Amino acid sequence: MTGHVVALCGGVGGAKLAHGLANALQPEELSIVVNTGDDFQHLGLSIAPDLDSVMYALAGLSDPIRGWGRRDETWTFMDALRGLGGESWFQLGDRDLAVHVERSWRLAQGATLSEVTAHLCSALGITARVLPMSDDPVRTRVLTADGWLDFQEYFVHQQCRPSVLEFMFAGAQMAGAQKDVLAALERRDLRAIIICPSNPFVSVEPILAVPGIRSAIQQSDAPVLAVTPIIGGKAIKGPAAKMMAELGLDVSGAAVARRYADIIDGFVIDHVDPIPAPLRGVTFFSAATLMSSVADRLQLARAVLRAADTLVA
Amino acid sequence: MTGHVVALCGGVGGAKLAHGLANALQPEELSIVVNTGDDFQHLGLSIAPDLDSVMYALAGLSDPIRGWGRRDETWTFMDALRGLGGESWFQLGDRDLAVHVERSWRLAQGATLSEVTAHLCSALGITARVLPMSDDPVRTRVLTADGWLDFQEYFVHQQCRPSVLEFMFAGAQMAGAQKDVLAALERRDLRAIIICPSNPFVSVEPILAVPGIRSAIQQSDAPVLAVTPIIGGKAIKGPAAKMMAELGLDVSGAAVARRYADIIDGFVIDHVDPIPAPLRGVTFFSAATLMSSVADRLQLARAVLRAADTLVA
Numbered sequence: 001m002t003g004h005v006v007a008l009c010g011g012v013g014g015a016k017l018a019h020g021l022a023n024a025l026q027p028e029e030l031s032i033v034v035n036t037g038d039d040f041q042h043l044g045l046s047i048a049p050d051l052d053s054v055m056y057a058l059a060g061l062s063d064p065i066r067g068w069g070r071r072d073e074t075w076t077f078m079d080a081l082r083g084l085g086g087e088s089w090f091q092l093g094d095r096d097l098a099v100h101v102e103r104s105w106r107l108a109q110g111a112t113l114s115e116v117t118a119h120l121c122s123a124l125g126i127t128a129r130v131l132p133m134s135d136d137p138v139r140t141r142v143l144t145a146d147g148w149l150d151f152q153e154y155f156v157h158q159q160c161r162p163s164v165l166e167f168m169f170a171g172a173q174m175a176g177a178q179k180d181v182l183a184a185l186e187r188r189d190l191r192a193i194i195i196c197p198s199n200p201f202v203s204v205e206p207i208l209a210v211p212g213i214r215s216a217i218q219q220s221d222a223p224v225l226a227v228t229p230i231i232g233g234k235a236i237k238g239p240a241a242k243m244m245a246e247l248g249l250d251v252s253g254a255a256v257a258r259r260y261a262d263i264i265d266g267f268v269i270d271h272v273d274p275i276p277a278p279l280r281g282v283t284f285f286s287a288a289t290l291m292s293s294v295a296d297r298l299q300l301a302r303a304v305l306r307a308a309d310t311l312v313a
Numbered sequence: 314m315t316g317h318v319v320a321l322c323g324g325v326g327g328a329k330l331a332h333g334l335a336n337a338l339q340p341e342e343l344s345i346v347v348n349t350g351d352d353f354q355h356l357g358l359s360i361a362p363d364l365d366s367v368m369y370a371l372a373g374l375s376d377p378i379r380g381w382g383r384r385d386e387t388w389t390f391m392d393a394l395r396g397l398g399g400e401s402w403f404q405l406g407d408r409d410l411a412v413h414v415e416r417s418w419r420l421a422q423g424a425t426l427s428e429v430t431a432h433l434c435s436a437l438g439i440t441a442r443v444l445p446m447s448d449d450p451v452r453t454r455v456l457t458a459d460g461w462l463d464f465q466e467y468f469v470h471q472q473c474r475p476s477v478l479e480f481m482f483a484g485a486q487m488a489g490a491q492k493d494v495l496a497a498l499e500r501r502d503l504r505a506i507i508i509c510p511s512n513p514f515v516s517v518e519p520i521l522a523v524p525g526i527r528s529a530i531q532q533s534d535a536p537v538l539a540v541t542p543i544i545g546g547k548a549i550k551g552p553a554a555k556m557m558a559e560l561g562l563d564v565s566g567a568a569v570a571r572r573y574a575d576i577i578d579g580f581v582i583d584h585v586d587p588i589p590a591p592l593r594g595v596t597f598f599s600a601a602t603l604m605s606s607v608a609d610r611l612q613l614a615r616a617v618l619r620a621a622d623t624l625v626a
Contacts, residue, residue, distance in 0.1 A: 043418045044357070074389045080411030084436045086418075094407045098393035105356045105399075123397045 001309045002029070003191030003222075006184045010035040010203020011050040012068055012237055013229055014196030015057035016291040018128075020301030021194065022058055023294075027127035029191075031184040032058075033213075035198070036113065036132045037140035037169055037206030040152045042090050045100040046107050049152075050203065051117055051132060052099055059124040067237055070095040089157045114178055129180070133207045136175035140202050141168040151202065160239040163246040167201050172209040177216075185216035192308035193217055195226035197289060199240040200259050201247075208263070217263050223311035225266040227304060228253030228289055232272050236290065257282055265311045268304060283311060314622045315342070316504030316535075319497045323348040323516020324363040325381055325550055326542055326604075327509030328370035330617070331441075333610030334507065335371055337618060340440035342504075344497040345371075346526075348511070349426065349445045350453035350482055350519030353465045355403050358413040359420050362465075363516065364430055364445060365412055372437040380550055383408045402470045427491055442493070446520045449488035453515050454481040464515065473552040476559045480514050485522040490529075498529035505621035506530055508539035510602060512553040513572050514560075521576070530576050536624035538579040540602055540617060541566030545585050549603065570595055578624050581617055596624060 005025060009018050009032060018032045032054060039048045049068075056062040056070055063071045073093035082088045092100065099120060106116045112135040121130050140151040144162035154160060185193065198204050208214045217224055230253050235241040244251045249259075253269035254276030260267070267282050269275065270289040285307040291297045318338060322331050322345060331345045345367060352361045362381075369375040369383055376384045386406035395401045405413065412433060419429045425448040434443050453464040457475035467475060498506065511517050517539075521527045530537055543566045548554040557564045562572075566582040567589030573580070580595050582588065583602040598620040604610045 043414050044421050045414070070393075074387060074407070076387045076407035077390060077411050077414075080383075080408040081415060084411055084415045084433060086411065086415045094387070094389035095393040097410070098390050098397055098399065101356050101358070101390075102394060102397045102399045108357050120397060 001191055001312075003189040004184060004187050005030050005192050005194060005305070006190065007032045007194045007196055008198075008204055008207050009033070009050070009054065009196035010198035011038070011053035012057075012062075014198030014203060015050075015054045015062075016297050017194070017196040017227060017300060017304070018054055019057040019294070020291070020297030020299070021305075022128040023298045024301040024305060027129070031129045031131055031180065033131050033133055033178075033181050033184075033207060035203045035206050036134060037138050037172075037202065038151055038155070039137070040139070040150065042152070043087060044104070046104040047090075047100050048103065048113070048132070051130065052096065054130055055099075055117075055121060055124055055126060058121075058126045058128055058130070061124065069093050090152065114180070131178050131181050131184075133181060133213065134175040134178055134210050136171065138172045138175050138206055138210065139170045140206050141170055142166075142202075143168070155202075155239070160242060164201075164243050165246075167205065169206045169209040172206065173211065175210050177210045177212040182212055182216055185213070185220055190220055190222035192222055192305065193220060193224040194304055194308065195224070195260065195264065197227040197229040197236075199229060199235075199238055199243070200256050201240070201243050204260075214263065223265045223308045224263055225268065225285075225304060225308045225311065226257065226260050226264050227268045227300070228256055228270055228273075230256060231270040231290055252276070254279075257284070266307055268307060314504055314618075316502040317497060317500050318343050318505050318507060318618070319494075319503065320345045320507045320509055321511075321517055321520050322346070322363070322367065322509035323511035324351070324366035325370075325375075326548075327511030327516060328363075328367045328375070329604040329610050330507070330509040330540060330613060331367055332370040332607070333604070333612070333614030334618075335441040336607075336611045337614040340442070344442045344444055344493065346444050346446055346491075346494050346497075346520060348516045348519050349447060350451050350485075350515065351464050351468070352450070353452070353463065355465070356400060357417070359417040360403075360413050361416065361426070361445070364443065365409065367443055368412075368430075368434060368437055368439060371434075371439045371441055371443070374437065382406050403465065427493070444491050444494050444497075446494060446526065447488040447491050447523050449484065451485045451488050451519055451523065452483040453519050454483055455479075455515075456481070468515075468552070473555060477514075477556050478559075480518065482519045482522040485519065486524065488523050490523045490525040495525055495529055498526070498533055503533055503535035505535055505618065506533060506537040507617055507621065508537070508573065508577065510540040510542040512542060512548070512551055512556070513569050514553070514556050517573075527576065536578045536621045537576055538581065538598075538617060538621045538624065539570065539573050539577050540581045540613070541569055541583055541586075543569060544583040544603055565589070567592075570597070579620055581620060
């Protein structure tokens with residue numbers, strides 16, 4: 001089958017499937033919609049962690065060991081900053097910093113986040129279309145026993161230690177969906193909408209919170225398929241499993257599927273997990289969802305596309 | 314003799330004598346007043362090249378080979394920025410960048426340049442007092458055959474190639490002298506005012522252009538002594554000699570002395586040069602002014618202080 005595919009994703013885990021989809025499809029067949037709720041200002045720089053993770057994955061620049069940031073990274077800047085008594089809780093690699101400085105500078109000159117992202121992708125040789133969910137600021141905040149925390153304060157500075165109670169996507173109600181995102185979701189040749197194996201609470205739901213995106217997904221005739229971020233009761237990376245437990249949810253792909261029930265037609269669980277109890281309107285698929293290699297990413301992307309294609313009425 | 318010493322300086326050459334003075338004197342005996350006319354905004358960062366050169370010299374962090382920037386510098390950021398199509402005409406080393414980011418961030422938070430400089434000096438273990446000439450922006454511009462150029466455009470981007478016709482210190486008339494600068498110049502125990510071997514046109518004269526500084530120097534009872542930036546008809550570093558030739562001036566220490574005639578009591582020429590023709594109100598001294606080593610800096614500082622002490626009425 002042909003047609004356009006829209007992938008929704010957050011950072012590292014989702015970026016791997018986005019990379020697989022980019023390898024499985026022609027550049028013009030894919031739009032990758034990226035969460036910007038993690039974006040923040042740090043030391044005067046505009047940092048967009050999920051956009052960076054997606055770009056680095058697509059450009060083959062991700063660090064394979066650390067699991068975030070750029071490969072062949074060096075830390076001279078960070079060491080020097082520490083020597084000046086600067087804030088050092090957020091790691092800024094020397095190569096990564098070039099992206100933050102260039103993005104911040106272009107934004108300060110009046111470019112939109114979409115324009116800056118398109119420029120950076122082009123400079124990095126990325127042919128797939130990478131779209132921030134919005135050009136307006138949306139900031140994920142996390143309610144913990146200590147009160148509301150900015151996302152990076154929770155995620156990086158406090159290393160996800162506080163228990164979560166609730167999430168807020170500040171600014172989302174006033175944000176406009178990036179125009180190409182809505183246009184892609186409304187395409188007549190839309191083949192599938194794929195929700196990548198990203199954290200539902202802080203990667204996917206911020207995207208869905210931008211006015212127009214959730215309804216465009218619900219109204220689309222294309223099959224909507226999500227891939228589990230939970231394998232065998234654990235998240236491969238990040239706090240998804242910990243958050244589910246803290247929220248009193250079952251830590252399983254099935255629980256994620258239930259959370260997405262109003263927008264998905266299909267859900268891919270990992271082949272190590274049992275097929276969940278039936279869920280109205282959702283077809284379950286089973287696949288090897290752990291992506292340890294670039295080949296795994298392509299294989300999962302193909303499996304997901306095949307699954308989506310079976311869902312067409 | 315004891316008493317307070319005020320040194321005026323620009324970047325690299327002047328910074329060497331400032332370092333020598335810092336080694337020759339107790340921390341509380343020295344105020345180093347630094348040109349900020351070279352300061353500029355680049356990629357959204359607030360860069361203060363002369364303050365940095367002075368700080369690096371005093372902290373023993375200057376690169377001895379390149380003659381500017383920090384020793385043990387790495388260039389990973391710059392390489393990555395070039396890979397993104399970013400502006401690469403101004404070199405930003407990874408360690409140097411930490412200073413620019415920390416300074417920019419603190420300025421953006423509302424700190425003055427003086428406060429930021431004091432913080433950075435403290436973090437780098439510098440005990441001498443380093444003062445920007447003003448907390449207000451003053452921007453040196455250079456008139457060339459191609460019109461007015463911003464200083465860094467002329468100095469770094471165009472590598473001083475255009476002939477100079479005139480200089481302008483934009484903002485100087487509206488700038489306030491940094492308060493500790495005026496207070497230091499007005500001290501009753503002032504032992505000497507030393508004009509370091511910096512470029513007269515673009516390092517020293519911007520300082521003198523800030524309202525109140527020139528007159529405070531003229532009104533001071535302390536001896537004012539300048540050190541030649543020209544040795545044997547050449548500048549050790551930078552465009553001072555080239556500028557003098559382009560302006561139709563004799564390329565010599567004597568010509569620099571004439572330029573400073575209304576404010577100085579003494580002038581130190583290099584021992585390779587002949588003692589100039591008498592100049593009213595100026596006593597000439599001869600010394601080894603080339604500072605190849607840290608020991609040379611201290612030796613020159615001591616010679617300059619001895620010379621100044623002989624000028625006391």
